Amino acid sequence: MAATPELQQTVGKTASFSGTALHTGEKVTLKLHPAPVDHGIKFRRKDLQDEPTIDARIENLKTVERATTIGEGSVRVHTVEHVLAALSAMGVDNAVVEMDANEPPIGDGSAQAYVDLVKKAGVTAQDEPRKFFVVRDTMHVESKTGALIVLLPDNKFRISCTQAGPDNRFAQFLSMEVTPAGFEREIAPARTFVFYEDVKPLMDKNLIKGGSLENAIVVRGDAVLSKEPLRFADEFVRHKILDIIGDLALVGRRIRGHVVAVKPGHAANADLARAITREQTRRSAVATPRTIPSGDGGLDIDQVMQILPHRFPFLMVDRIISFETETKCVGIKTVTINEPFFQGHFPGHPVMPGVMQVEAMAQVASILLFKLAKTTSRIGYFMSADEVKFRKPVLPGDTIFIHAELTKSRGERLAKAKCHCVVNDAIVSEAELMFTFLDK
Numbered sequence: 001m002a003a004t005p006e007l008q009q010t011v012g013k014t015a016s017f018s019g020t021a022l023h024t025g026e027k028v029t030l031k032l033h034p035a036p037v038d039h040g041i042k043f044r045r046k047d048l049q050d051e052p053t054i055d056a057r058i059e060n061l062k063t064v065e066r067a068t069t070i071g072e073g074s075v076r077v078h079t080v081e082h083v084l085a086a087l088s089a090m091g092v093d094n095a096v097v098e099m100d101a102n103e104p105p106i107g108d109g110s111a112q113a114y115v116d117l118v119k120k121a122g123v124t125a126q127d128e129p130r131k132f133f134v135v136r137d138t139m140h141v142e143s144k145t146g147a148l149i150v151l152l153p154d155n156k157f158r159i160s161c162t163q164a165g166p167d168n169r170f171a172q173f174l175s176m177e178v179t180p181a182g183f184e185r186e187i188a189p190a191r192t193f194v195f196y197e198d199v200k201p202l203m204d205k206n207l208i209k210g211g212s213l214e215n216a217i218v219v220r221g222d223a224v225l226s227k228e229p230l231r232f233a234d235e236f237v238r239h240k241i242l243d244i245i246g247d248l249a250l251v252g253r254r255i256r257g258h259v260v261a262v263k264p265g266h267a268a269n270a271d272l273a274r275a276i277t278r279e280q281t282r283r284s285a286v287a288t289p290r291t292i293p294s295g296d297g298g299l300d301i302d303q304v305m306q307i308l309p310h311r312f313p314f315l316m317v318d319r320i321i322s323f324e325t326e327t328k329c330v331g332i333k334t335v336t337i338n339e340p341f342f343q344g345h346f347p348g349h350p351v352m353p354g355v356m357q358v359e360a361m362a363q364v365a366s367i368l369l370f371k372l373a374k375t376t377s378r379i380g381y382f383m384s385a386d387e388v389k390f391r392k393p394v395l396p397g398d399t400i401f402i403h404a405e406l407t408k409s410r411g412e413r414l415a416k417a418k419c420h421c422v423v424n425d426a427i428v429s430e431a432e433l434m435f436t437f438l439d440k
């Protein structure tokens with residue numbers, strides 16, 4: 001571990017640019033906004049009612065046909081990989097990418113326009129350390145189409161990649177460490193390329209209205225058709241590296257490891273992102289209880305019950321496994337078939353009610369509040385719950401990891417907490433809770 005941890009970064013100010021959307025051919029404006037720590041990258045659809053946002057996380061991946069599409073509910077954002085590559089490689093951890101259409105402007109088919117945008121907005125350090133995924137054991141993914149990606153331990157983020165078209169035409173190889181300067185110089189200008197036989201059916205069906213030789217290189221036979229000559233002799237493999245960086249940004253953590261990719265594509269990249277996320281979740285689940293620091297570690301059920309007034313059947317925390325800081329902790333709740341609510345919710349089909357998960361989040365947040373106030377003579381009343389989302393059913397036998405973080409406390413009387421529940425490798429529910437305090 002370095003003496004000074006690397007800090008999270010966001011953009012210094014809002015910056016925007018406009019262009020054409022690849023699939024619809026319409027004009028779109030993209031705005032990059034600063035965002036707080038631990039926010040990650042979110043896309044906002046300014047053109048839809050209530051301006052929904054979508055987390056750029058692998059859990060939200062929808063399709064990988066030609067480009068990477070993410071979505072939540074019925075809302076979609078297409079072709080996110082080049083923006084994500086630029087943000088990730090240029091060192092932006094937290095930002096809102098606002099658009100008035102369902103995909104970003106395609107630019108010239110490279111990440112150049114997004115790098116320029118990040119530079120226009122500036123990059124500033126924040127006051128929380130970055131989160132990393134450190135590769136410990138070699139992992140790999142393989143697809144039927146011949147893609148193979150191996151992830152090896154390394155103390156830097158490196159990518160070594162090969163590319164080969166049909167009949168192994170244009171076989172290329174490049175290996176590099178991913179740094180902001182290296183990305184800007186070597187990778188960002190590399191444009192999207194397509195093989196004519198692959199896009200002909202799409203052109204016939206009019207599915208790529210905004211596509212032209214201005215935003216993609218078309219390879220027909222051994223001929224390279226593009227508006228501007230090749231920017232690098234090995235431009236294709238460079239673009240493959242660009243796509244890998246963008247797709248792996250869906251992990252939501254910086255990777256310390258060496259990606260060795262043979263003929264990668266969005267599907268294989270996404271499989272690796274999924275495998276990394278699963279491994280990270282497995283580590284958090286098994287590693288956290290072992291790393292309780294002495295003196296300021298977790299709370300057992302007796303200590304929990306000294307703090308919380310709740311009792312059966314409404315005590316929804318079994319243990320606090322760790323306090324990350326004064327304002328952040330993780331509790332667990334083991335859900336068994338003996339929970340009283342399963343009798344009626346639903347007979348023959350037991351699913352934990354979402355409101356009970358909100359209650360569990362509120363109880364873990366209350367423990368933080370009491371610990372901070374250092375008194376239990378007052379009681380925290382739950383005032384409101386915003387941004388509540390139930391993503392996956394919680395079933396008997398599940399262990400819920402309840403994460404709570406105090407985000408704001410106004411004076412003595414009001415406090416706000418951001419919470420989420422995790423089961424296995426997925427967030428099952430989340431909410432922003434507000435509390436007020438009253439004397440008991």
Ligand SMILES: [Zn+2]
Pocket residue numbers: 081082192239242243
């Ligand atoms: Zn691409």
